[in-house]
């Protein structure tokens with residue numbers, strides 16, 4: 001006999017919007033390796049299953065002949081009576097399209113999805129990244145209905161992966177929310193690696209808790225990211241991406257527990273990582289992303305967070321910093337040593353002397369108002385409350401981001417130019 005608590009969870013699990021008869025759900029791609037060739041030669045696949053027998057990934061370069069097989073590592077969530085499966089495909093060919101299916105083809109197997117591996121490290125081929133954040137299931141998005149629209153918009157682009165800057169769910173301890181999120185996002189995440197960072201809603205934000213600012217245990221069941229899954233980096237072509245956990249910076253500030261304090265192990269890791277990337281002959285751009293913004297209007301500005309991180313971004317000439325948390329879109333001037341560097345064209349950062357900062361935190365969570373325009377760094381923020389997503393195109397001499405509201409209307413765009421004009 002199962003307890004009342006477990007029986008409730010059990011019923012909720014089966015109330016999820018799954019295709020009739022399907023056993024496999026919540027499929028999402030990611031990278032989890034730490035070598036420079038990770039994105040070119042590997043792909044991690046994570047999924048859930050209501051029944052045993054769906055642990056096989058069938059894959060290949062011909063959609064009619066999935067002639068390779070890999071058996072996933074399988075776990076089990078007693079709370080949800082759900083199997084949790086993880087597989088990592090290795091020795092893939094760079095810049096190659098692969099097809100895969102979860103399950104051996106029996107009823108309940110997934111449909112066939114495809115993904116493309118990255119070019120070799122240092123490749124200057126252009127690529128496209130979806131940028132989204134704060135999909136949390138709170139008021140107005142209780143069933144991820146706003147997020148569902150954003151997913152559909154993003155999935156229409158020829159992306160190579162997506163960056164999600166945290167607050168994926170409203171409460172990281174509620175597995176039903178994770179189930180619903182990964183169900184909603186599957187049309188996107190099963191095709192493009194989902195490279196997310198944790199937000200304050202995804203981690204334990206009780207300052208009295210032993211694991212304050214660490215994820216709930218379920219996070220480790222559901223994600224398969226590099227390093228410790230909280231602070232990690234990877235190369236894609238000529239760009240180095242760094243994802244860092246900003247924890248619950250606002251609450252942590254009161255006790256001086258804000259992450260990346262100079263001298264801390266995480267600070268040393270970041271310093272070493274950025275230094276290596278900036279030294280590399282293969283890396284042209286560095287993009288860092290995190291949940292709490294470095295520059296923000298209002299209460300989302302956490303001085304200690306800015307003070308800890310921005311000197312490293314200055315030192316290693318990080319080109320772009322993308323954040324979420326505040327459910328608005330804000331774009332700032334390039335900044336160095338706390339000083340805005342100025343801009344001649346409001347849409348073009350031409351050979352900027354500092355890091356460009358944006359916040360793009362409204363892919364579903366309840367809209368919180370508008371950004372303030374009186375910040376010295378601010379270039380643009382919408383005057384209305386809107387849900388947004390971004391499309392980032394990276395080419396050898398330019399990073400371009402186009403930002404859209406949920407309807408598909410473009411609200412902003414900008415380019416960062418470096419090198420050849």
Ligand SMILES: [Fe+2]
Pocket residue numbers: 167199200201291324325326
């Ligand atoms: Fe947040």
